[in-house]
Amino acid sequence: MTSNTNNNSGQSEILDPLYEVLLYQKKDIIAIQKKLSTNNKANQTAVHQSNKAKTLPDLYELLLESVGDLILIEKNLNIDGNSVLVVEYRSNKTREASMDISIGKIYNLLVCLEEDIITIQDELGIIGYSNRGRTEEANENARAYLRKFEKFHSPLEDDPGVVLKKYGEMGVKKIRFTGEGLLLIPNLTSQQLHEVFIKNSASTNHCPCLEQVS
Structure with missing residues (x-):
């Protein structure tokens, strides 16, 4: 019982900062959608969901949702996004894929996502997280x-x-x-x-x- 508690605590210490980064990124994407007058209701829902997500697969699925939103934004703005994100989004949109994800890969995807968000923010003159x-x-x-x-x-x-x-x-x-x-x-x-x-x-x-x- 103590071992499981320690494992859960250790995983939480690793995952919680990643969830926080994703939450800020989702808020930045919502601000971009608002600037472009596009529908952001789905992404606002995802922000609330990210507060409840507890596992690495949950985080991965929410991350892919943000990537999908960002790809649409980049298409509308004629901006070439990070090819790593595009490939990941197109090839791993299943629950089975999320079960095999690693923390290292999540971190790299979050970095790529942040770089694309910053590019769009600079293009639109938005100051975000x-x-x-x-x-x-x-x-x-x-x-x-x-x-x-x-x-x-x-x-x-x-x-x-x-x-x-x-x-x-x-x-x-x-x-x-x-x-x-x-x-x-x-x-x-x-x-x-x-x-x-x-x-x-x-x-x-x-x-x-x-x-x-x-």
Whole structure:
């Protein structure tokens, strides 16, 4: 009895983090479907089911459902998805296949799924669970540059109309916001950020401050 309890506990410690990753991915897919105005009722149901799933086959089946949803999205957007996911979805949609799945394979499929989700989020300008960390890291790096620029050129440009116009001139077409509604700074070089936020600067190619913040 104790042995079975320990086994169940050990499996739960491994599976629970994977279920949590899948849950976040499903929520990201729902957000994408909402952005595209497609039906996401089935996937919302799957989110609730994933909270109740207890076994590796359960997780695998729910993962394949997400892959199927993502394949449809990629088709609508003319995006080439990860071929590993496509092959897995087409060849293993049976309960028998799910009984023979390994944790290692589940992990690899979740990684592939996350990469495809991030590609779509970047295409649509969506900040979700899958790309939030990378986006916030780029945003924090940019803000670190701006804090250094401010020591040389205070005050920095803070007129949204001017900033967005300069973004557009650099080809930045997607302006993103955090869940709190704060503007996220695009992942630009220090040179580009200098051109956007330094006021009345005709040329920034040889500005001394760039040497100090690189």
